[in-house]
Amino acid sequence: MTETEWWRSAVVYQIYPRSFADSNGDGVGDLDGIRGHLDHLATLGVDVVWLSPVYRSPMDDNGYDISDYQNIDPLFGSLADLDALVDEVHARGMKLVMDLVVNHTSDEHPWFTESRSSKDNPKRDWYWWRPARDGTVPGEPGSEPNNWGSFFSGSAWEYDETTGEYYLHLFSRKQPDLNWENPEVRQAVYSMMSWWLARGIDGFRMDVINLISKDPALPDGEVRPGEEHGQLGRSVIDGPRVHEFLAEMHREVFAPLDRELLLVGETPGVTIEEARKYTDPASREVDMVFQFDHVQVDRGASKWDVLPFDMRVLRADLVQWQEGLAEVGWNSLYWDNHDQPRAVSRFGDDGECRVESAKLLATILHLQRGTPYLYQGDELGMTNYPFRTIEEFDDIESVNYFHESVRQGEDPDDVLARLRAMSRDNARTPMQWDDSPQAGFTTGTPWLAVNPNHVEINAARQVGVPGSVFEHHRALIALRHEEPAVVHGDFTMLVPDDDQLFAFTRRHEGTEMVVVANFSGKPAELPGVLADRCEGAELVIGDRTSTDLLPWESRVYRRAVS
Structure with missing residues (x-):
């Protein structure tokens, strides 16, 4: 790993500013609120803070609709507040990456x-x-x-x-x-990016960046059965000039700077082949991609077509990406973000085994090859919100979907059930700091309701408490920083056909990390191939060393290999 690839051993923490911490009591999170909780992130051990958009915006899509790229929306503070935040992040040895939306304004x-x-x-x-x-x-x-x-x-x-x-x-x-075919557009974007980097930020997470190149012919898309409009397809996704545009961006914005910077591309619909092109160091486009295959395993034709969760499908997809980017490229590892429902409610057990399943998801996340991303509240095991009516939702995508579906004759209760499972608002409820009436998020009325389970699930009850989800994440982050095999090791799947177990190894220069996880609500026995590997090995993450795994139990072992 070269100095320019420092991000391989880093852990990134995403903040959705509206919902993180409110410093002035108006019910909306802000930059000063974030500054007041930076020690929480430093204690956790993360290396990079990623801010969702705080630019001036009419907030039609909660800030992903930018009206002024070089100013801060008063809802969040001012440019001076942003500068102060950058300074305090740097003072704690962390970096700050800003979300940037340049497919559209x-x-x-x-x-x-x-x-x-x-x-x-x-x-x-x-x-x-x-x-x-x-x-x-x-x-x-x-x-x-x-x-x-x-x-x-x-x-x-x-x-x-x-x-x-x-x-x-x-x-x-x-x-x-935006029309990226126009070179004036590209130069305006590059100039703006350079302005922010000169101001001290450490890079960008580029929103839907693989959509910036469209086929100028704008051909009709395939119309699927039951749908009114055509699919965008490859006329938009990974379009004809996207690699040219990103290489030009890197050349003009990033290459001239002698600093440790991070450029992350969100790439919906990307294939493994295209992801290798985006992240191949020789291409000099982006450092890593966000892909969505693993967060689409429980959906059919659309995100609202909710399918029963099958761990085997999820496991196969994660393994496919581990193997696909093994030789060339780099992946962003995540379960949650501002666009996804809470992973514990989606892939785990948000009831009796919430803590155990949250730990298991964390273990699998941090031990794969790639850069882990935590979304605010992941470190606490936060869950989906129990939405009851459409009036409780804020997200434009969810609200539009509800009204269009009802207009087409669907049962409102059925639509609400799908929204409860998949709405982006599940990720946007306020951060749960303590058990006070508004979870310590605000002294006013929060812009989106606080999850009622904040009385049990909050930072005050977990930081420094052995066995908590927070301390489990903290231990996993420390392991990534200390053990080269977690960063550089290869990835080998074990027992790929098991119905309950998710197990794999990471091997590097005489050290092998063995990860075993019972991805189910039933006890499981370690088969011989796993029991033999774990016997006599050092248990570095976990509480038990027996050959049986409790429901949702996960462990990480370390052993010397020749």
Whole structure:
């Protein structure tokens, strides 16, 4: 590992600022609130803090719709507050990475305000504008330039009466897509990124970065049975010039700087082959990718088509990515983020065995090859929220889906059941600091309700308490920092056909780490191949050394090998 690959041994902690800590009692988290809890992160041992967007925004998509890239939304504080946060993060030996959304902007960004003002405005071509289909009436259903559907329901095209044309928005209609084919757009983005790096931040997590290149022909997508709109497919995902654009970005923004920086690409729909291209050090594009295969194993045609969870499917998918990036490339390891429901509720047992299953998920996460990412509350074993009505939801994706589904005749209770399982709002309930009325998050009324289980699940009850989920994460992070085999070791799957066990080894220069986990609510016996490996080995994570595993029990052993 070279000095420029420091991130291989790092652990990243994602903060969703709205929900982390509120310093002024307005019910919304802010930058000063984050500063007040940095010691929590330092105690945990993480190396990098990743902030979800805090830029100026109308908050149509909670900050992922940016109206000013070089300013902080007053909801979160000021540029001075951000500068102070960077200084205090650095003072604790950590780095700060900012979330950056450059596939699209807010429709209130000055670039788009100019672009939509007239067809001959100099910034018209900064976004994707197209006339109605030939032979159709502009603005009428069916006249859209193609049949693409938005990720947030409905068409990906919005008719604009000012100029009588449509603009492309892969997400909300208030999030128009930037046209990266235009070199002026790219240079404006690179200039903005350089401005932030000069201000002292340590890199970027690039939102949906593999969607920035579209096929200029904008061909219709496949329409699946029962769906109204066409799939985006490879006309958008890992598009024709995306690798060219990212190599140019790295060359112009990152390469000139002699600093330890991190560039992470969120890449929905990415294949293993494409992920290798993105993260191959020789390509100089991004350091690692976020891929989504493992968080789609319990869904069918869409995220709302919830399937029964099958550990074997999840295990096979994780192993596929471990093997696929073994020789070239690097992966981001995660269970949760601001877009995913809580892993303990999804893949574990959020009832009687919540603590044990949270520890197991942590053990599997931290011991794989790749860089682990914790989302706020993971270290406490936070769970999904018991939503009862649509009025309790805030997320635009969830609310749109509910109303569109009900409009199409679906039973509201069935739709709510799917939302409870998969809504992004599950990850966005306030951080649970203590057992006070608002969990120590705010002295006011929180923007999204606090989970009622905060009385039992909170940081005050776990930090420094042996056996807690927090201390388990802390031990795993320390192990990554201290044991080279966790960072550099190869990955070999054990007992791949077992219905309960998730077991593998990480081997490097005479040391083998053996990970055994009973990924089920039933006891399990270690088969001979595992019992032999564990016998006489050093137990570094876990409480028991017997040949049987309790429900959701996980262990990590270390042994010398020739």
